[in-house]
Amino acid sequence: MNLPNNYLPVMPYLVLDKAYEFMEFCKYVFGATEQMIVPGQDDTRAIMHGELKIHDAVIMFANSNESWKQKASGMFIFVSNVDEVYKKALEAKSTSLQQPVNQDYGYSAGFEDPFGNHWWITQGE
Template sequence: MNNYKDQHTTLPYLMLENAIEFIEFAKIVFNAETKSLNIASDNRTVLSAEIKVGHSMLLLSEAADKYGKAVGNFFIYVGDADETFQRAIFHGSFVVTEVADMDYGRCGGIQDPFGNTWWLTSTT
């Protein structure tokens, strides 16, 4: 894992079931980039990973009995909330709230197939 101490004070750290599939989901839906990926000898279990979504880093690993599952809630700025919402639904997400005009932009909520909730927001 990289040292982000001088760049970020707080970093989300997710412990997910099917972490490798989450990484692929994040690439497809949010154009995430894999910055590091440490896989166990079974070629499936994510021991640790770092992905970049826009300007933000997410740290993650496979959920283990020792620590349990830890999912998150994210407010995320995207280029087009409606388009990202539809892409997320197509790739297995569930509707939390439909996209609607708010005083801060267009926003809608989805829960991804891994248990995370994303508040997709665009300002144009």
Template sequence: MSEKARPVPEGVHTLTPHIVCAGAAEAIEFYKKAFGATEIMRMPGPDGKLMHASVRIGDSMLMLVDEMPQWGALGPKARNGTSVTIHVAAPNVDEVFARAVAAGATVKMPVADMFWGDRYGVVVDPFGHEWSIATHIRDMTPDEILAAGREAMQKGCPEA
């Protein structure tokens, strides 16, 4: 008799992104190069498309599948864009950002020091997913962030 299964398995957080990619196997290789992902598993279907795969980036899991239009599973490019940004907290945003761009991501927002206390930038991966990358550089209270945000917006930019 086995032990009772854990409702949230060890190593899995309560919230885990699960994305659809046109070319999930290629996406796994990109995430390895861009974000240092470690492949956990992949489950190909009879046609070779990935029915499920998972990688670990830092201490977090990312699940992904190939596009399967017959099941309504479409990636951002098939939908003409994404409404989701995956956020990566990194010890060195500039290093991770540069590695992602070198691996094939395009710059959506260059890295800059932001009013909320992070050094922050955004890239788009070759599969259409947006990734914000940040290093926290300054502790601020919620009131300080609101005041800095108002000041930054009056200047017409989100930077500090």
């Protein structure tokens, strides 16, 4: 199998009512960078197709419309500092699902972002 550069075999694709705001949230909380942003035609903040990179991972996303309604998702992500990411997420109006705590699998926390997605973060080495 030959994958294009900058892509992985499996990537989430989120359909969001507020795609632009989601992009800004990911930049602030995770330090995400834009890989590709295709603007929508209706609005300067609408995104027809977007791609954000968090480390080597790519999250694809787009604005919802009449045919494609918003659906929440759940994601697991390794981060370098759970406390910092968790704090930024709460500052960005996320709701705590689990405060940072040591688990058998590592130092972890969880939150629901303002768009209904659940994020489970664990500190990587």
